[in-house]
Amino acid sequence: MEIAELKNQIQNKQLNSFYIFSGPEWKVQRLYLEQMAKVTDKELVYVDSIVDIYSKLKASSLVSKSYIYVVRDDKELMQNEKIQFQLDSLLKNNILVLLLTTVDKRLKFYKTYKDTIIEFEPLKQVVLRKYIQKEIALSDANADKLAEICENDYGRCLLEIDKINQYSKVFAGNYGADNFFSMLLDNGAIYQPPKDAIFDFVDAILDNEINRSFDLYEQCLAVNEAVMVMLSVLYNNARAVLQVQSCSSNDVAKVTGLTGWQITNAKKHIGVFKNSELVGILDICQECQQGIVTGTMDEEFVMDYILTNVLF
């Protein structure tokens, strides 16, 4: 189901009895839930599982009050087909909203309720800027910057906005939200997620920079970079350096078959390792790749093994 359809249903006050919300925008989901509660005049009730309210829903009630029940990642609801089958009759005038952190498309539940799922994708930057500026008087540029830092996640933007507001309360004087934002940004108080560092990491290894290599390795781990990918990039770059370094011809591209970009990149690392050492790096990468796929090496320790062997 599209968000627009839900919006129409809220405007027309004609809501279904069961919805599934998914996606990272939990704050926007919450706004929609509040709107749903407002137009239907139902109270929002957060429960751990449908099982908690099952007997209550099954029992006849003399009170006509109904609720919007919200459950998050409820396995019971997703796996128990008996409950799913009874859902419409169980809910009566109530509404049930299931919030899913991730949607497992392999589940039968997904296949059954595919059309009920509403994806709350991150907001577009222009829209998000307006949302941010509703909360705090940031300039367009800073609002965009905040959105970018928070990866267009409105919930995270609100948390950072709260920091700015708290900071401005502590420091008397009207410096303006933009100044406070810049100050917090400079002091590292605004959380900036680790960035993709795999190419810098491999460059650091091929430059034989020990400390930088280990720092960047940590950064790669922080963004869940796959060991196989790191291994592969290191292998390809070391191979290119070996090819360029051992090439005596002026026409490097023709002899090696490398692209101009690969050659330029490889030239930055020429002379750091001897040819035999580069061959050693290739050997160790191949050994590790084989070790991982045959199960003789633990993926978790492979990069440590490579770094200690290559850099020391």
Next chain:
Amino acid sequence: MIGQVHLLQFIDKLIADGNFPRFSIVVGSPGSERNKIAGYVADKMSAICAEVSDCKVDTVRDVIFNSYKVEVPTIYNIIDVDSMSLQARNAMLKVTEEPPNKAYFVMTLDDINNTLPTLKSRGIVFEMEPYSVDDLARYCQKVHKMYISGLSLFADTPGDVDMLASLDVLKFQSFVEKVADNIATASGSNAFKIAQSIKMKDSDETGYDLRMFWKVFCAVCKDKKWFNGLRITSKFLSLLKVKAINKAMLFDKWILDIREAWVDGNS
């Protein structure tokens, strides 16, 4: 099917005695007709043969789900399962422990070590027999209606014959000979360039098949009496059976080892 006389006799006997296993594993090299065994069994048992070529866990679960509902004997031919995910294998474990009444499962793979020991122990393993030169020549005549030079040297399976039929064999052979003659003496940067002529991924549209390249290289080494080259290449050929091994890395390692062996042999 060509060849496989003893294997087919054994299968015939199992069927005749009503003992054909609910779960069996057919092991054979790529290019052997291992995927046709299930079809053969289905014909003999008048059963339906359903081929499952996608080994994703979702598909396997669907197959298992359906296998409990079939009303006529059905043979599920789950092919090339070397790269089957752990979840899918675990799903298979459950169904092979207590197979449904009318379903038979036949799995085919390159190397028996590429499956779970617990899965292996639940079924009968059928090993494909080696093909004779006559078998392959007959297959070549029947399917491709042509004579392929070097067939007896380079082809071990019908798949190899198909591959050779799609190649200019003489050109391929002279390429491998050129590599054998120059791999050790060419500059390192040039030697790595050989990889560009080899198909490293299934998605690569051009290039020679790596297995076939190494097989021909072995034949060339034998011809030139370069036994170190033969020893190294045959070791790498066996490593190709390891599932998910990075062929590009393996090929580079082969180049480096071959060059090193040549230097050692001449020092």
